[in-house]
Amino acid sequence: MVSHTSSRASQIVGMTVLMLGLGACDSEQSSEPDSGLSVDSGAEDCQLDTASPTWLGSMQREVVGKLSGEEEIAPGVQLSDRATVSNRQRTRDYLSAELEVIGYVVERHDYGSGTNLVASLAGSTDGVYVVGAHFDSVPGSPGANDNATGVAAVLASARLMREQACSFTAELRFVFFDEEEIGLVGSRAYAAKLVQDGTRVLGVTTVDQLGWDEDGDWQIEIELAIPGEIDRVAASIARHGLSVSLLPTNTAGSDHTAFREQGFPALGITEEFVNGDTTPHYHLGSDVFDTVNFDYLASGSAVLNAYVWDLGRSADR
Numbered sequence: 001m002v003s004h005t006s007s008r009a010s011q012i013v014g015m016t017v018l019m020l021g022l023g024a025c026d027s028e029q030s031s032e033p034d035s036g037l038s039v040d041s042g043a044e045d046c047q048l049d050t051a052s053p054t055w056l057g058s059m060q061r062e063v064v065g066k067l068s069g070e071e072e073i074a075p076g077v078q079l080s081d082r083a084t085v086s087n088r089q090r091t092r093d094y095l096s097a098e099l100e101v102i103g104y105v106v107e108r109h110d111y112g113s114g115t116n117l118v119a120s121l122a123g124s125t126d127g128v129y130v131v132g133a134h135f136d137s138v139p140g141s142p143g144a145n146d147n148a149t150g151v152a153a154v155l156a157s158a159r160l161m162r163e164q165a166c167s168f169t170a171e172l173r174f175v176f177f178d179e180e181e182i183g184l185v186g187s188r189a190y191a192a193k194l195v196q197d198g199t200r201v202l203g204v205t206t207v208d209q210l211g212w213d214e215d216g217d218w219q220i221e222i223e224l225a226i227p228g229e230i231d232r233v234a235a236s237i238a239r240h241g242l243s244v245s246l247l248p249t250n251t252a253g254s255d256h257t258a259f260r261e262q263g264f265p266a267l268g269i270t271e272e273f274v275n276g277d278t279t280p281h282y283h284l285g286s287d288v289f290d291t292v293n294f295d296y297l298a299s300g301s302a303v304l305n306a307y308v309w310d311l312g313r314s315a316d317r
């Protein structure tokens, strides 16, 4: 999240709270909630078996552990933050290696002061959905919640989608942004690149801070969604048998904003940042591994996985 909370706070206007609690339901077509999203599961008889793979919890603990200095990210190296040039490079090296192990070819998007990482899963059309998170932190903060949790959610989604022996209609492009904390620099550079390349962007989803749920209600905030999009997320939750309440907000200030500025349909996923249940360790040296609620992170990640799968398989927009 951009360093001064005031920027995100001052951009919270006209917040509406809409609770969408959806009980678990089977994902067969007949009980399909009206999302306007036609998910092609017929041709290859492709279904996402689960949005919560068995490896999710242990994988996310490892990723957050290495990014936040709880564990060595390289022999003899434990990060104190992901703000310095060398620590951001070590972070990129680690993420690139993880993505390559999963089977991606990692593209580096050098834009001058920093470098984003891009890993794509091809689609049968030229439409592209971007799914991203920033990997940098503020100086002096291990950034376990902000934003190792977001990185762990996007990396998990990249892995799960890659593991499916299914083709996608739209390309799924997983992007790890640099320099979010100093003004959305990496995501703004990437949004400008998409415009320059004339990419047919169908939607952008970014994740920032998904590790705090003190009140135990599992709720997540959906930021700045275009009209109708939160219904799509809710439909994915129902379709994949999840049960999570969504809180729509008008919060700007994280990477989704950079894409909205370019006119792309983009939304942010986060913990209850404006609904009063967010980490008190925000941008502090105390934003460490032990403060992260990994069950909540896994629950929010399952929502992301369900939504991303449906987007990749959707034939419309």
Ligand SMILES: [Zn+2]
Binding pocket: 001, 002, 134, 146, 147, 180, 208, 209, 254
């Ligand atoms: Zn952040």
